[in-house]
Amino acid sequence: MTIALTLQVYLDRKGVEYDLVEHRPTRSSMSTARACHIAARCLAKAVVLRRRDGYLLAILPASRHVRLRKLKAALGEELTLATEHELDQLIRDCAHGAVPPIGECYGLDVVIEDSVFDQPEVYFEGGDHATLVHMSQAQFARLTREALHGNFSARNRGPTPKGN
Known part of the structure; x- marks a missing residue:
């Protein structure tokens, strides 16, 4: 089992238990x-x-999908999905589509769907398609305390690609 080196160094530097x-x-x-x-x-x-001046990492439960129109309205700016090529350039040490929801370690601003905080534990991709990182809600909240929060998702009706 491995996680992306950037993520591992960041979590260890922050003293996060996972x-x-x-x-x-x-x-x-x-x-x-x-x-x-x-x-x-x-x-x-x-x-x-x-976004106009870079990129934004939206974090939400796997059971939901981003409602771009709602998020655009809340932030007051145009947003589009990053391309696969852009993902590979931004998150270089992860497998394609296995983006960890910890934007700070990759220099990305973050917005979090409020419902992420409804669960006592959080799991997320560690940078490949075969390893999850698991931590308490308190640890995850500590890592994302600077992030914007909002209600910008809807329940999934079918399968969605990983990372988007």
Whole structure:
């Protein structure tokens, strides 16, 4: 089991307590939740968005999807999904589509869906498609305390690609 070096160094520097959960390789956040036998609402996924002056990392439960129109209105700016090429350039030490929802270690501003904080534990991609990072809500909240918060998602109706 491994996690992205950038993420590991950041978590260790912050003194965060976490453990790793190995699982069979998966292609979507919902598949990951099923493979790990965890509720999809406890699995935080990251969606990278392009904005006028850079990028924004939106964090939400795997059971939900971003409502771009609502997020655009709340932030008062244009947002679009980052391209696959942009993802690979921004998050260099992660497998394609396995973006950890910890924006600070990658120099990204963050907005978090309020419902992420409804669960006592948080799981998220560690940078590959076979390892989750698991920590308490208190630890995750400490890592994301500078992030914007909002209500900008809706329940998934079907499978969604990992990382978007």
